[in-house]
Amino acid sequence: xxPVVVVHGGAGHIPNERAETSCTGxxxxxxxxxxxxxxxxxxxxAVVEAVTLLENNPAYxxxxxxxxxxxxxxxxxxxxxxxxTLDSGAVSAxxxxxxxxxxxxxxxxxxxxxxxxxxxxxxxxRAMGIQEVPEESLITDYARMRWKKNLDPGSNPVECxxxxxxxxxxxxxxxxxxxxxxxxTGGMINKxxxxxxxxPCIGCGGYAxxxxxxxxxxxxxxxxxxxxxSRQILFYMEQGKSAQEAADEGLAYMRERVQGLGGxxxxxxxxxxxxxxxxxxxxxxxAQNELLHxxxxxxxxxxxxxxxxxxPHTHSQE
Amino acid sequence: xxPVVVVHGGAGHIPNERAETSCTGxxxxxxxxxxxxxxxxxxxxAVVEAVTLLENNPAYxxxxxxxxxxxxxxxxxxxxxxxxTLDSGAVSAxxxxxxxxxxxxxxxxxxxxxxxxxxxxxxxxRAMGIQEVPEESLITDYARMRWKKNLDPGSNPVECxxxxxxxxxxxxxxxxxxxxxxxxTGGMINKxxxxxxxxPCIGCGGYAxxxxxxxxxxxxxxxxxxxxxSRQILFYMEQGKSAQEAADEGLAYMRERVQGLGGxxxxxxxxxxxxxxxxxxxxxxxAQNELLHxxxxxxxxxxxxxxxxxxPHTHSQE
Numbered sequence: 001x002x003p004v005v006v007v008h009g010g011a012g013h014i015p016n017e018r019a020e021t022s023c024t025g026x027x028x029x030x031x032x033x034x035x036x037x038x039x040x041x042x043x044x045x046a047v048v049e050a051v052t053l054l055e056n057n058p059a060y061x062x063x064x065x066x067x068x069x070x071x072x073x074x075x076x077x078x079x080x081x082x083x084x085t086l087d088s089g090a091v092s093a094x095x096x097x098x099x100x101x102x103x104x105x106x107x108x109x110x111x112x113x114x115x116x117x118x119x120x121x122x123x124x125x126r127a128m129g130i131q132e133v134p135e136e137s138l139i140t141d142y143a144r145m146r147w148k149k150n151l152d153p154g155s156n157p158v159e160c161x162x163x164x165x166x167x168x169x170x171x172x173x174x175x176x177x178x179x180x181x182x183x184x185t186g187g188m189i190n191k192x193x194x195x196x197x198x199x200p201c202i203g204c205g206g207y208a209x210x211x212x213x214x215x216x217x218x219x220x221x222x223x224x225x226x227x228x229x230s231r232q233i234l235f236y237m238e239q240g241k242s243a244q245e246a247a248d249e250g251l252a253y254m255r256e257r258v259q260g261l262g263g264x265x266x267x268x269x270x271x272x273x274x275x276x277x278x279x280x281x282x283x284x285x286x287a288q289n290e291l292l293h294x295x296x297x298x299x300x301x302x303x304x305x306x307x308x309x310x311x312p313h314t315h316s317q318e
Numbered sequence: 319x320x321p322v323v324v325v326h327g328g329a330g331h332i333p334n335e336r337a338e339t340s341c342t343g344x345x346x347x348x349x350x351x352x353x354x355x356x357x358x359x360x361x362x363x364a365v366v367e368a369v370t371l372l373e374n375n376p377a378y379x380x381x382x383x384x385x386x387x388x389x390x391x392x393x394x395x396x397x398x399x400x401x402x403t404l405d406s407g408a409v410s411a412x413x414x415x416x417x418x419x420x421x422x423x424x425x426x427x428x429x430x431x432x433x434x435x436x437x438x439x440x441x442x443x444r445a446m447g448i449q450e451v452p453e454e455s456l457i458t459d460y461a462r463m464r465w466k467k468n469l470d471p472g473s474n475p476v477e478c479x480x481x482x483x484x485x486x487x488x489x490x491x492x493x494x495x496x497x498x499x500x501x502x503t504g505g506m507i508n509k510x511x512x513x514x515x516x517x518p519c520i521g522c523g524g525y526a527x528x529x530x531x532x533x534x535x536x537x538x539x540x541x542x543x544x545x546x547x548s549r550q551i552l553f554y555m556e557q558g559k560s561a562q563e564a565a566d567e568g569l570a571y572m573r574e575r576v577q578g579l580g581g582x583x584x585x586x587x588x589x590x591x592x593x594x595x596x597x598x599x600x601x602x603x604x605a606q607n608e609l610l611h612x613x614x615x616x617x618x619x620x621x622x623x624x625x626x627x628x629x630p631h632t633h634s635q636e
Binding site for chain 1: 515544
């Protein structure tokens, strides 16, 4: 069963013309994370590799491709957590960084803190020798188009938000049974400057504990925060639920208590995994036992050998 | 049993010469919160009133009296949470604000977000008409002395940190059985610029749910985050533990898993409450049934009528 990596490219309503790109990207990220694990890398190495690939892919709302805040700027959040020690690192509202997930890992490894925000996070990045990138290099035409559309006072920001959430994340178990999670996002479309969502908030935007498992969520950040979704799902697993049962129960609880939609990828230390969502779609992929699983709509679980060339696939409900 | 308010002025090792001031302040804050509740105010009104009083008191590490970051500046975190709706508001790394807890409440009430950070939080404060205060007005001689002492490369930051944590917080239940929590802090002594601790992180620095209760913690922020202490304690209560049992179990869990010390105030919706700590001391006070309870050392529960004049008290172990 080990190792395994499961990634997501965000829950929500993914426009048809972007569906295939979304699926190709998560498959590539799962392959990348799996290669790290097969090469003897740790669960932490694998989730950071997978999320880095997704941040570098302009199809997702993380790193390059991030949504813009109300001022037209990019402010990103990211978190990693290591199930061996419960240690974690996060950055919030960080600007001009190509790979916030790697900066989050450095916060964990090189400081006595768990989270750095805004200018303090940038200063730490400089001290670590991470080159700042021009903000323009993180902004896609698609992000700018959506930003402009949402500036219209007649637009419905919640509805538009559901149109493409695109937070990315990964969970993994390595051959030694260690679990880890990583999540990265540009946040919510046309958010206020300085808005911090669920992603960098431990227990909300991710949690990993070798005694129970690891979770990376996506969806309506404020709803995820109100129910501390990642920690909630691991509580269900501590009480004996499977990864899939716990994921479904957590998403149902969020829907009931705070009317929030989203999705999660979950693993337990034995390698059982789940990719579940209450939103219309979630692009996800998992790699285990030399097989690649992936899907976009509820109920989809398409399989291919991990060695097969990546071919485009037409989803049944598109 | 209702209403009730319980406040803390921080866990850690409180120097003898500051012990009485610490206790006087929490008694005053509990009286203030209780007066709000007796006047028909909500649990949210009461915790914000109590924490505002503690922020305004230079004896605590919140608002005026906050510890300084490594650059000698004040960056504050605060959170509120309303158990009726699971709605919450928080600010992180906010500067030049006299009462971060009130700004956190405005984030909850006036935005669609749950947390604003750094300059974005300041801009929101200005939009809300909150006057910025000079940074100097938040800095005490004591904070500056400790900052200088900790700049010494030979100092032990963790040990010095334990010397005075002083995060403040409150939980309350109003006459309608609604619970709320609020927590406010200057963070960790000589922290890096932009360091975000447990306080603004929902589930860590506070949690409130009418179905289980409310928690406000204090102690080593990074340890509180790793175990999402507030949410953990409420999980124990959901499983049938009393407020006191759940508090003790949560603190024991934090000590075991991540070697962290701290303290909490907890209420359940019926009005049972607890003020518990694994650190050497925690200044706390509770008001219920026209009685004021307070203590500083483990096992202390001193009582007086809420109408009695506030007289200094010599603690047995000082």
